Amino acid sequence: MSELAIKDTEARKRLVSLFDDGVMTEIDAFAKSSNGDVEVTAGFGTVNGAPVYAFSQDVTVNGGAVSVAQCAKIKKIYDLASKTGCPVVGIYDSNGMALKEGFEGLSAYGDIVKASTSVSGVVPQISIIAGAAVGTTALIADMADVVVAVKDADFYVTAPSEVTAEDCAKEGTVDILADDFDSAVKAVRDIITLMPSNNLSTPPVYDFAEPASSADTGASAAEIISSTADDGSVIELKSMYAQNCITALGTVAGSTVGFVGFNGKSVCPSGAYKAEAFVKFCDAFNIPVVTLLSANGLRKERENQMLIASAKLTAAYATATCPKISVITGKAVGAAYIILAGRGSNADLVYAWDTAVVSPLDTKAAVAFLYNDRLAKGENRADLEKEYEDSLASPFTAAACGAIDDVFVPAQTRAKIIAALDVLAGKRETTLPRKHSVK
Secondary structure, X not given: OOOOOOOOOHHHHHHHHHOHHHOOEEEOOOOEXXXXXXXXXXXXXXXXOEEEEEEEEOOOOHHHOEOHHHHHHHHHHHHHHHHHOOOEEEEEOOOOEOHHHHHHHHHHHHHHHHHHHXXXXXXXXXXXXXXXXXXXXXXXXXXXXXXXXXXXXXEEOOOOOOOOHHHHHHHOOXXXXXXXHHHHHHHHHHHHHHXXXXXXXXXXXXXXXXXXXXXXXXXXXXXXXXXXXXXXXXXXXXXXXXXXXXXXXXXXXXXXXXXXXXXXXXXXXXXXXXXXXXXXHHHHOOOOEEEEEEEOOEOOOOHHHHHHHHHHHHHHHHHOOOOEEEEEEEEEEOHHHHHHOOHHHOOOXXXXXXXOXXXXXXXXXXXXHHOHHHHHOOXXXXXXXXXXXXXXXXXXXXXXXXXXXXXXXXXHHHHHHHHHHHHHOOOOOOOOXXXXXXX
């Protein structure tokens, strides 16, 4: 057989399926380790027209064992992505480290970790867990911005383990759980379509279709997002984790937007962690964040976890310099308002539906404090609660003191957000010099 013949392995087929028209230029196609072929295939091509670098571990060669040679090949992918500002897609399927290489193997692992962290927030990184990603390989895969896992894949850092990919999705370490590899590839292609190539470029703008319906009072966060984004453009991330909070990418009038939606319950620690990570992701690539707030304060249980999570969420919103728009669609109570929609959260524009409630305390507690005398005289509690929400907790009261920029009916939500995104498109914000925030 000619030396020019390239093996049509499963790993190579997986890469080819990622790129447009199956056209890929392989990198280090003839590289060999001391024991034979290298356990990874790497190359570049385009995904929906965008240049992308990618690698795919080859489980048919030494069980995909992570060797020094494999690490060198993957590191070259990261080095090229760093120089050219292109996304990196990693397809993981390996039974673990090449133990015979000992410390050299560990050192090579460290090179991959360093390479991945050096481009974190610079170019988008996406992992596909196609088979096994265990031990340090799982750590590297999870360092990506988005993790897509096939349902029957193995994904855990401490082996042996009974943890399934579905368990990982429920715990938030997997962003999208796919039924099979083809579904995983489609999800990755859709995400890359919405992302800029790097942190200095802007996302592409697409033709769009209007949503089928407009927002209405009582709609869930998912329904509001669907009625605000362009038809068929929404990709939800971490959909199985902390379901009282929704994080999703989509387009509005053809431009990419990150949506954070709260479903009316109190903000829990998991929901806060989920929103924090998503806001940081959007901010890294200057993707506007639209927050749809309906939250009855912070969860009263697990106080220490809630304190840590809410502090991190506060810092994520306050330090993010991407365009930020908050729409209060239900109740915005206490700290939930401050963190997600208040001026302290550094929101550029704060809107509210005409049916919204903005209050430092839950309505029942506020009425108990403010109208104690009237309650003692026998006035109806329900009437007093309505009076409180229609007066002191009204969005018009908040707007009168400048805390809210505009109040409108739900059906106007999409039009208001389109106008806001248009005026904020050229936003530039200078921050104080520092390495990074502590929280």
